[in-house]
Amino acid sequence: MPIPAILSAMALSVAHALALLTLAPFVVGLIRKLQARFQCRRGASLFQPYFDLAKLFRKQPAVSTATSWIFTATPYIVFGSTLTAGLLVPVFVSQVPLSFAGNIIALVYLFALGTFFLILAGLDAGSAFGGMGGSREAIIASLTEPAMILSIFAIALTAGSTNLSAIVHKTALMDGVASDPVPRLMALAALFIVTLAETGRVPVDNPATHLELTMIHEAMVLEYSGRYLALLEWASAVKLLVFLTLIANVFFPWGIATAPTSQALAIGAAVYVVKVSVLAALIGLIECMFAKLRLFRVTDLLGVAFILALLGLLFFYILQD
Amino acid sequence: MPWLTPHVGAQLVDLGSVMLLLTCFAIVAQRRLSACVDLFALQSVFLAMTATLVAFLTGTRHIYIAAALTVAVKGFVIPRVLRRVIERLNVTRELVMNVNVPASLLICGALVMTAFFITRPIISFGHLLTRNSLAIALAIVLIGFFTMIARQKAVTQLIAFLVMENGLFLGATAATYGMPLIVELGVFFDVLVAALIAGIYTNRLQDAFDSVDTSRLSELKE
């Protein structure tokens, strides 16, 4: 690649990463604010998560002497893998510079890497909460993985490639009503349920609770403090944002910039913020409408997601003309 | 509407049928009886919408009447009857299932594939508009049949039967653009009376057995 192209690609990647990092806490704040509004409270400020992160970075972390290197390494691993996964997903440009480095499968397994280390860190501190949270998270992760892969495969089949950039680019270039509405609809439903499960949202897990009976993600990060906790919270927010980006740009890619011109980029960025906000509002609404499921019922829900994804895949083949 | 080409129309009809199938799956995955009744009402509304779409695209007038009847009878009257039955019986959830939810869902997925397999030889020369709907209709019938075996409460079995009838109506609309009107009316009448009879019956069952758990109906044996 000629040098200016490399430079512009690098600049684009940096902008991509910065966008993800800055937007993630905003999305979390938006969901919390909307929840509060629906519950007729005023709620904290929209930018409260930023203040929380800043506060946490300033504080000194306290690390238990019973832990190993895994405990201190995990926040960085999780943060790094989540951000790398985020770089694979098109945000405001359909052709991501890093698209050569990984496709959907890489995405799924980067997230899995983060989850794996988080479970280990939960076990590492030796407290009961961490182990309990880790085992619950393991159940959920093992059930969401097939559903996520199948639903993404359904989409990959309709677009003809597993490379996310290729999928988004191809879908964005088509005008009018998308073809194959049925497999897409089912994959969307499956992926939405998977999002709720993987990011620890109601009805799978309550992100605001610290009750022993109900924690999953919170249990695993219970021992963390200071900058470690900040990194983990930020990573969890980025994970949520990446999933929302995945849904927004793979299923509704219209508006995304298909060529890196500055005007298209501006429109792409604006459209992206709007789409993600809408999805965040939807999640906030769902969190208000439904109660958290008992752990044994979560398997039912994820079974539904799996079946939906499977059917989406099936219908892609069957409903062809 | 110029964008409503036959191709797009076929896709929309497919979409409607698949929404029906999704509500079927939702009914199978549900434990609360009132949610099952609501889902059935929703399914009937989707069915009416799909039927209206087919009527609009093919110009068959009498499907409109059948669709209106579907909404009226299966979307309002029967769910009301069922809700009243549930209230009076004070049953709210399915406590024990013969087949648990994830396994039921997998079996239903297999039934969908079976339905497509069975109807493959006859689908290949159907009208463009509603080919896949016939297979989905058979899938819904089979799923309703399976739900009847896999659940124990009498009310759930009744809902499963009504789901089967919905699937049959979809099949009739898809394959033949609706049956002759007199047959449609007869079928509606039958379904309504069946629902009423079953409603009365569950009351009697409750009085006699103090429960509507059909697993308790085991006194008659070989």
Place this chain on the structure above:
Amino acid sequence: MTVTITTMAVAVLLCAPFAAGCWSLLIRTSRQLHLVNLGSMGLLVAAEILIARTVLTQGAVTAFDEMVYIDALSSMILFIIGIVGLACSLYMRSYMDEQVARGTVAPNRLNLFFFLFHMFLLAMVLATVANSLGVQWVAIEATTLATTFLIAFWRRRESLEAGWKYLILCSVGISLALFGVVLMYYSSLRVLGDVSSALNITQLQAIATQLDAHILKLAFVFLFVGYGTKVGLVPMHSWLPDAYAEAPAPVAAMLAGVLETVAVYAILRSRGIVDQAVSPEFSGSLLALFGLVSFSIAALFLLLQHNYKRMLAYSSIEHMGLAMVGFGVGGPIGIFGGLFHLVNHAFAKSLAFFAAGNIHQRYKTVEIGEVHGVASVMPGSALALLVAGLALAALPPFALFASEMQIVTALGTSGLPGGWGSRGVSGSILLLLLCSLVAFAALLYRITGMVWGAAPAAVTRGEPWSTGHLSLVLLGLLLVGLCWVLPSPLRQLLDMASALLGGG
């Protein structure tokens, strides 16, 4: 438009039960109820004798703008409905009076009973005479709905259980049959275009050879499984023993004798159409297979029964299985044998249930072990039970023996459809004979055990003559008479019907 006598007869056929049913809801005294019942039944019989005469001379009859179609097959079924229905109405006179006298039935529930009974009759008649397969389906489903409360009439726990099973299983089965009807309509539309008369039997018979074989095969499988549930073929039979055991005796008689026959009629109608497009081997093998399985399994279960009503129920399954084998094997002997078997079985089974009902009323138990000495207590019913039991066991002087032998002969000569080879044929004949021997032994043993012996002291003796005995006499005479002489109109009707089904 000239209103011929036939059209009027058809109108009477349909209106009489309907009017009688509605009127029954308003009547106060039970005597009037019975009178209305007998009156409408008499009208029904008269109407169908008229129609049968027309059919014998003219062939098929259509009426009311092709909504009604009656040919020799429908006529025969109407004949069964009429005779058994008339006998049942006579029997109900004494049976229901006894029940009301005992206080088992509140007098105002009697109205409901008769209303449901008439609706049941109407639905069966409609199923037999309807031209459209769809209307036929609606009518058969209506029979299920009408009889559910009749079966659970006593409101005991077992009755409710039996009624629920019946409702659910039969409705589910019949829904599958609806899918078959939809497929039939689909195949017919592709030939005839979008016409609402495309489901009419007359139209379908006309274009049968042009219909697509694949679709018809699938349609027939669904129709057979669906209506087969109503007939009580194994493995869709699990509702049958419970329903027959718990229903009041007249209802059980109608179910066993008539309803099963109407369901068989529905299967035969579709078969007639399907066989012209697909080779008769396909439907024949299906019918024969299910028939054989039903026959064998029912005979085995017959051995285990200790409730005499359930025993009669399994005997029903057995005989229906045999008739199915006859139809499946095909050929002139097989089909004639099957049809003749349907007629005889209807009479024998209803006679058996009437006698059983009397015994139940007197002895107040359904256990075979507790019933002894009926001959000394109720000689009339004992004779009826003996005659019916021997007939059902297919003993030589009775007509059921003749029809069973015809079916076995057909099996021997035409062989099993579907290429089973001579081994398969001889094996199935052996199975048939063995199972009928088993059923024969079981029935005979149990019935003689009931009829003879010392009666328990608690049972009141003596059987005063009542209207109910008229029905016993009627059916008994028919059963005995049919084995000596087959009246020529009946024989002609049977011949025409079997010719229609491809056995000519």
